[in-house]
Amino acid sequence: MSDKTNQGGTFTGQLGFVLAAAGSAVGVGNLWRFPYLAAKDGGGLFILIYLILVVTFGFTLLTSDISIGRKTGVSSVNAYAKMKKGWGFLGILTFFVPVLIMTYYAVIGGWISRYIVTYLIGETQAAAGDKYFTGFITGEISPVVYALIFMLITAFIVYKGVEGGIEKASRFIMPLLLLMIIFIAIFALFLHHRDADGVSRTGLQGLAVYLTPNLEGLTLGRFLQILLDAMSQLFFSLSVSMGIMITYGSYVKKDVNLSKSIAQIEIFDTLVAFLAGMMIIPAIFVFSGTEGMGAGPSLMFISLPKVFAAMGVVGPVFGLIFFVMAAFAALTSCVSVLETVVANCMEIFHSERRKTTLIATVIYCIASVIIVLGYSVFYMEIKLPNGSTGQLLDIMDYISNSFLMPFIALLSTILIGWVVGPKYVTDEVESSGHRMSRKGLYVVMVKFVTPVMMLVLFLQSTGLLNF
Numbered sequence: 001m002s003d004k005t006n007q008g009g010t011f012t013g014q015l016g017f018v019l020a021a022a023g024s025a026v027g028v029g030n031l032w033r034f035p036y037l038a039a040k041d042g043g044g045l046f047i048l049i050y051l052i053l054v055v056t057f058g059f060t061l062l063t064s065d066i067s068i069g070r071k072t073g074v075s076s077v078n079a080y081a082k083m084k085k086g087w088g089f090l091g092i093l094t095f096f097v098p099v100l101i102m103t104y105y106a107v108i109g110g111w112i113s114r115y116i117v118t119y120l121i122g123e124t125q126a127a128a129g130d131k132y133f134t135g136f137i138t139g140e141i142s143p144v145v146y147a148l149i150f151m152l153i154t155a156f157i158v159y160k161g162v163e164g165g166i167e168k169a170s171r172f173i174m175p176l177l178l179l180m181i182i183f184i185a186i187f188a189l190f191l192h193h194r195d196a197d198g199v200s201r202t203g204l205q206g207l208a209v210y211l212t213p214n215l216e217g218l219t220l221g222r223f224l225q226i227l228l229d230a231m232s233q234l235f236f237s238l239s240v241s242m243g244i245m246i247t248y249g250s251y252v253k254k255d256v257n258l259s260k261s262i263a264q265i266e267i268f269d270t271l272v273a274f275l276a277g278m279m280i281i282p283a284i285f286v287f288s289g290t291e292g293m294g295a296g297p298s299l300m301f302i303s304l305p306k307v308f309a310a311m312g313v314v315g316p317v318f319g320l321i322f323f324v325m326a327a328f329a330a331l332t333s334c335v336s337v338l339e340t341v342v343a344n345c346m347e348i349f350h351s352e353r354r355k356t357t358l359i360a361t362v363i364y365c366i367a368s369v370i371i372v373l374g375y376s377v378f379y380m381e382i383k384l385p386n387g388s389t390g391q392l393l394d395i396m397d398y399i400s401n402s403f404l405m406p407f408i409a410l411l412s413t414i415l416i417g418w419v420v421g422p423k424y425v426t427d428e429v430e431s432s433g434h435r436m437s438r439k440g441l442y443v444v445m446v447k448f449v450t451p452v453m454m455l456v457l458f459l460q461s462t463g464l465l466n467f
């Protein structure tokens, strides 16, 4: 077994690694999906369930991926085969997740970048209109241009390599992102507004809506649904079971304390998600009551711009800060996806970084254009197995996140728990000479609890199981 770290590069140390991994984990999922699910799934109840899952499931999956990466020193496409003969298929399957996600992540990054320009050029009121967002994404030129710009910035960082690109960008972006979100979350608590009917609401009341567990109409079926919502959010949020953390793990030096790093990544990711809810839910509550909250994906692009427009003079400033922060979050995540694709390809084709990045960039520029045009020229309503309909972007998202990820997590926990044994991972965590915390928990989780839950999640997201 190789004890060298990946030829693709290395992080300088623990901080660089933690910030880069947190950069991957903290993304649009934290900013809109977590607050949206919290609002939909009973506020404090969802938060509580999520927190419990982070320190159990999240911890297990993150530890597995990162340790596999560091131990094998290679990316997913080779890592599983190196772990156990005959399991190479799992590596190939895992490789497909970033390959698919990359087709649309820069498109979302492009949408966010458009809103930075929106607030810079003073279109705050226009952005509050119902047609502004759809008008933009169904265009044929503008969303293509923004997606390509975002793609090129991502490619530039990956091109510069692990230390000079990814780590450097994360060291700059992540602390800034944290400062911005703390600032807006605190500001949101001081908001107050009286609407046309004379009803006045405050940010603190909104905070209570966010944090109070809502147990009304809670049945076992609903509870399970909330549990699965939290579980799938957790996956997406921690960027696990898609090879990303395996690749990043392969760049970690042998003396880094993995146990501590993993805890720091969990805390960073969860803190940003929690603060995003603390900022978004009170802000929407103050200006439109509880109505605007069930908005799903449109929360970020439709409900929030309405809030910024209603805030008066400070609105554009907060709009700008919010979308710059969102673009930062999306950028470091997008970088991790492209890096994983490039790292895998470098191993498959024995090619060097720069050339591989350039070729991948050309391919993904074309893919992004096709995905963008899925809202106009190639528009179609496609029915998904879980009952919803969507465009090209939703299809890619569905296959990667709802279908492949739980399946990969299921197989990889079986491989660790029952084929190679949890010691494979726990020994790697402790190989730096630091004790692994939550070791007993890890063993129980990886052998018994996680495989069962992943199977349930997989059956539910493929529509085979309904609550």
Ligand code: PFF
Binding pocket: 024, 025, 026, 027, 028, 029, 030, 098, 101, 236, 237, 238, 239, 242, 244, 333, 334, 336, 337
């Ligand atoms: N973890 C990121 C988020 O929560 O938004 C999303 C993400 C990043 C998903 C990278 C997938 C991915 F490959």
